[in-house]
Amino acid sequence: MTTIADIREMITINNIKPETGNILFQDSLQNSNSEEQTYHVYNGFDPIRANLCDSLWGAFNLKLIAFIKSQNYTQEDLEEVANSIQIDDNHWDWLSKVCLHKSDEYGWFFLDINEKPQAACLIYHPKKSAIDAGDIFYIEYVAVAPWNRNNPMEEKQFKGAGSEIIKCAIQYATESLGLRHGFSLHALPRAEGYYEKIGMTIFDALSKDTMKYYEMSEENTQKYIGVL
Secondary structure, eight states: OOOHHHHHHHHHHTTOOOOOSOEEEEEEEEBTTSOEEEEEEEESOOHHHHHHIIIIIHHHHHHHHHHHHHTOOOHHHHHHHHHHSOOTTTTOOHHHHHHHSOSTTEEEEEEEETTEEEEEEEEEEEEEOSSSSOEEEEEEEEEEOGGGSOOSSSOOSBSSHHHHHHHHHHHHHHHTSOOOSOEEEEEOGGGHHHHHHTTOEEOGGGOBTTBEEEEEOHHHHHHHTTOO
C-alpha cells in the first residue's frame, strides 16, 4: 500500500515540479516594497503544490523558531512574540489533506507567485446556509505562507494573499458551481478578528470546541468581492 511518506519521497527523488499551464485566475499582489507581482491561482487535485506547502512553509517556520530562540528575549518579550505570531496551523499536512479530500464535493485552490505557494484553500460544496435556504460553500482549510504573516524575523513578503484566495474561491463557486454568494467556516481563534472585520456572522449553535462558526451573508460577500 502506498503511503503519504512514499508519495512525498517519490516527488522529492524525481524532483517533480507542479504544472503551470492550467491557470484558473491571474492578478497581482504587492510585495514588501509595494511592487506589484503577478500571481496565478490553480484549481484541482494537486499533490505537488501541497507537498511544496509542507516543505517550504515548514522550513520557514523552523527558521523562525530558531530565530526567536537566538534573540535572548526576556520572558515577557517572549510571551509577547509568541502571542503575535500565527503558527496554529503549522501541524497541517497539506499533502495528506489533498490525498484525503479529492472527491467531487471538494475544491482545491493554490495561489502561486514565482512558482512558490503563497496561500492554499480547500472548500466543501454545497453547504446549507445558516442564514437562509440557499447553498453556499464551506472552507475546510485556508492558510497563507508563514512569510506572508507578521513575524519578528522579516517583513511580510506579500500582502493580502489569504483574502485573494478566498475571493477566487467565491468567484469559482458562483461562476462554475452555481452557488449563491456566501461561505462559512470554523475559525482558528487567532483568525476570528479578521473574519469579523470582513463582515462574517457568528452562529454559536454551530461552533465546535474552541472554533467559532462563521458565515458571510450574500450581501456582505458581494461587498467583500466588490460586486456591490
